[in-house]
Amino acid sequence: EPEVTQTPSHQVTQMGQEVILRCVPISNHLYFYWYRQILGQKVEFLVSFYNNEISEKSEIFDDQFSVERPDGSNFTLKIRSTKLEDSAMYFCASRPLSYEQYFGPGTRLTVT
Amino acid sequence: AQTVTQSQPEMSVQEAETVTLSCTYDTSESDYYLFWYKQPPSRQMILVIRQEAYKQQNATENRFSVNFQKAAKSFSLKISDSQLGDAAMYFCAYRGNNAGNMLTFGGGTRLMVKP
Numbered sequence: 439e440p441e442v443t444q445t446p447s448h449q450v451t452q453m454g455q456e457v458i459l460r461c462v463p464i465s466n467h468l469y470f471y472w473y474r475q476i477l478g479q480k481v482e483f484l485v486s487f488y489n490n491e492i493s494e495k496s497e498i499f500d501d502q503f504s505v506e507r508p509d510g511s512n513f514t515l516k517i518r519s520t521k522l523e524d525s526a527m528y529f530c531a532s533r534p535l536s537y538e539q540y541f542g543p544g545t546r547l548t549v550t
Numbered sequence: 551a552q553t554v555t556q557s558q559p560e561m562s563v564q565e566a567e568t569v570t571l572s573c574t575y576d577t578s579e580s581d582y583y584l585f586w587y588k589q590p591p592s593r594q595m596i597l598v599i600r601q602e603a604y605k606q607q608n609a610t611e612n613r614f615s616v617n618f619q620k621a622a623k624s625f626s627l628k629i630s631d632s633q634l635g636d637a638a639m640y641f642c643a644y645r646g647n648n649a650g651n652m653l654t655f656g657g658g659t660r661l662m663v664k665p
Contacts, residue, residue: 471652480657481595481641486650494650527593531653537583537602537645539653541595 440464442528444541454519459545461513462529470513471531471539472505474498481529487513497512520549552577554644556656563632564664570617571627571659573642582646584618584625585653589639598640600627629661637663 443462451457463470472484485495485505493504503518513532517524527546531539553576563569575584586598601609601618608616613633617626629636642656 444621469651470590471650475593481643481653481655483650483652483654486652488650494648494652496652529595533651537651538597538600539645541587542598543592543594546593 442530442532442540444542444545446545447543448537448546448548450550451520453522454547457517457520459515459517459528459530459547461532461542462511463513463530463532464534464540465511465542467532467534469493469533469539470507471507472515473529473531473541474521475525475529475544476526481526483493484515504539517547520547522549525549551557552579552644552654553647554642554654554656556640556642556659558659560660560662562662563629564665565632565634567632568628568630569632569661570663571640571642573625573656574611575623575625575642575644575656577623577644577646577664580644582644584616585643585645585656586614586616586627587641587643588636589641589658591638595641599627600615607622632663634665637661 445460470487475481486493527544530542533539564653582603584601590598599611611629639658
């Protein structure tokens with residue numbers, strides 16, 4: 439069964455550094471998402487992406503964040519200058535035309 | 551904006567017994583979708599069950615079923631014959647018909663299963 443994959447599984451970075459989190463959505467899916475979950479808290483929406491552009495973003499998704507689908511298979515989330523409060527689990531999700539979203543296993547980001 | 555509320559931070563159930571997790575939501579939309587996701591210690595988000603708001607019939611997936619009360623904006627999850635592997639965080643989620651179709655999650659309920 440096709441799965442959403444994410445790399446790396448765990449990323450440790452220093453405050454102020456740039457990080458890129460990578461996702462490979464399921465191949466025939468059209469909509470892509472990033473969510474984050476700070477430890478012990480709820481899952482929060484960051485951004486949705488369709489037809490090579492952002493379709494919606496939350497107030498969390500400020501100028502420090504960007505997304506790309508550089509090669510038709512990968513879907514990346516970049517954080518330009520990480521802060522301590524960016525430490526969280528980041529989930530990628532994708533969906534076809536139907537409404538069900540499929541989540542990847544997540545990337546744990548630790549900012550020191 | 552839509553909100554999703556899970557009023558039970560923790561629940562416990564005896565193995566083989568039945569447990570019900572509560573979820574309420576607030577929306578002005580008439581067409582939407584509701585989900586329950588399971589998050590085990592690995593933190594993977596696993597879809598358990600889904601419900602379309604336009605369907606009156608409650609969704610069922612094996613031991614998992616929902617009680618969807620549209621007028622009351624309530625969407626509870628019933629787990630029958632609980633198993634040790636059911637122990638996890640459970641999140642209720644709402645999806646409306648906005649441009650991004652993103653999910654709005656509740657705060658989660660930690661389910662413990664006692665042997």
